[in-house]
Amino acid sequence: MSALLPVADNSQVRRYVRELFRRYPRVLWGAVTLHVLAAIAGLAGPRLLGELVEGIQHGRGAGLVDRLAALIAGFVVLQAVLTRFAYLSSAQLGERVLAGLREEFVERVLALPLSTVERAGSGDLLTRTTRDVDAMSRCVRLAVPETMIAVITILLVVGALAVVTPLLALPLLTAVPILWAGTRWYLRRSPAAYLKQNAEYSMVTDGLAETVEGARTVDALRRRRRRIERTDADLRRTWLAEKYTLFLRTVWFPAVEVGYVLPVVSTLLVGGLLYLHDSVTLGQLTAAVVYVQLLIDPLDRLLGWLDELQVGTASLARLLGVAADEPPVAAAAARPDGTRIEVRDVHFAYVPGREVLHGIDLTLEPGERLAIVGPSGAGKSTLGRLLAGVHEPTGGTITVGGTPLRDLPLDQLRAEVALVSQEHHVFIGSVSDNVAMVRPDAGAERVRSALAAVDALDWALALPDGLATTVGAGGHPLSAAQAQQIALARLVLAGPHTLVLDEATSLLDPRAARDLERSLAAVLHGRTVVAIAHRLFSAHDADRVAVVEDGRITELGSHDELVAANGPYASLWRSWHGERTPEDTDEPLADTVGVTPLTP
Structure with a gap:
């Protein structure tokens, strides 16, 4: 089961919310001002209604009644107009806040180390980018402004009630114990x-994504029943989690409903007694009852949206938590002195206590081409990912120009060393955009040169709209080999001084792969290239070959030196060379020599 990404704590969430709203002070205070004015306009109605009742009671005439009725209607219209613009202002604030949050979240996701994403799995990240972002969107667009409006309205109504007669504000206190106790009970849980x-939703998404991505393997190994059982178990845990949150709401909501009714009943009873004893007028009593009645709607909205705020706060904590594992930013002075890569006594384990690599020592000279070969599961791809x-190594150090790789910010690290594996992605957009995304300022000629370097220019120009052809999901379909060439063209255009190619040409037939590697060698002349290969012609063409067995480098030298040494590499070479050559077969050589890329 994957380890979920971290979650931000309450103090981080509160600090971020304050900072987020401080970015838009004019819009925020404009929205607050409009809501206050709308609430004040709404408070005039009950006071005028009380005067209207007193006027009728004392027979003051139709003129007064008409005038008060016109004033009430005018304030209702004014409140409607102010409320409309207040909601528009709140919506603008919400959209700005939400846009900033989404942009920062994308930046956090793209800044995550690949090892963190792999450790967490795709399900948790997918849930955060979909369900949690949607929950935050609803919270920012609706819950935040509605809560703000409710709080402003409650404060102003209570103030107006106290102005009319402080005695009739006292019955409001009957609701305080119930609302306070019920809300505190709810918020603690x-x-x-x-x-x-x-988190349970993340596990459901993770399991479903795993099943879909490995559908062929699931079918081939007849594991459908096990995958269904896994999904059922995940759904049951999600159902239990939702059942508990529903239980919290079914206890809290009825309690607050009682809290709404008590003040109205208490105001009528207490107000009636005070009126009978001539302590308040009928107009005051009428205004007070209407004010208390007016409290029900904002109080109901406040407590109702408080539940939505809890959902939004949980989602925000998960969105902010994406960055909690980010490595510390390196000091500005930490700059590599040269491009030499040194590996010293490196150990690595995916699981504590079970090392995959044991005491690796290796030096990569600038401009050198190193091939890493070895049996499946030996640790070749793991070593490439460390380079x-x-x-990060669990023991030992890897440095570039004397600076540890772990001390380099991600952007600088990718400018120094880049990895291309057999996992690749074609984004929605033109062929040209897919290549130029690593250097948006690159001109058309540089894009064409990069495609030519990976033998992809001819077929790219032959597409319906040439390099402007839209590819990716819903666009012109590309073969796996063509998608791999696009990924290699990006690498050529990016131009890092060290490249790690982990089966980067595995989807091409052997003859095309060898031609492509020779073309790349010419284009990448002067750059350090580490090729993790299962086709031994890659090793034959390299400056040096490292043989990895059981997590250790057992042989290191040129092709000729290792063949002459008559060790493991010579055995692999004779086994391959004696049965076939790369010029007369279209089958992967791994089938013969048993050298395949490691999938950790």
């Missing part, structure tokens, strides 16, 4: 409950 609910900075 709901944050953790909603975090757990969202590219995808994983």
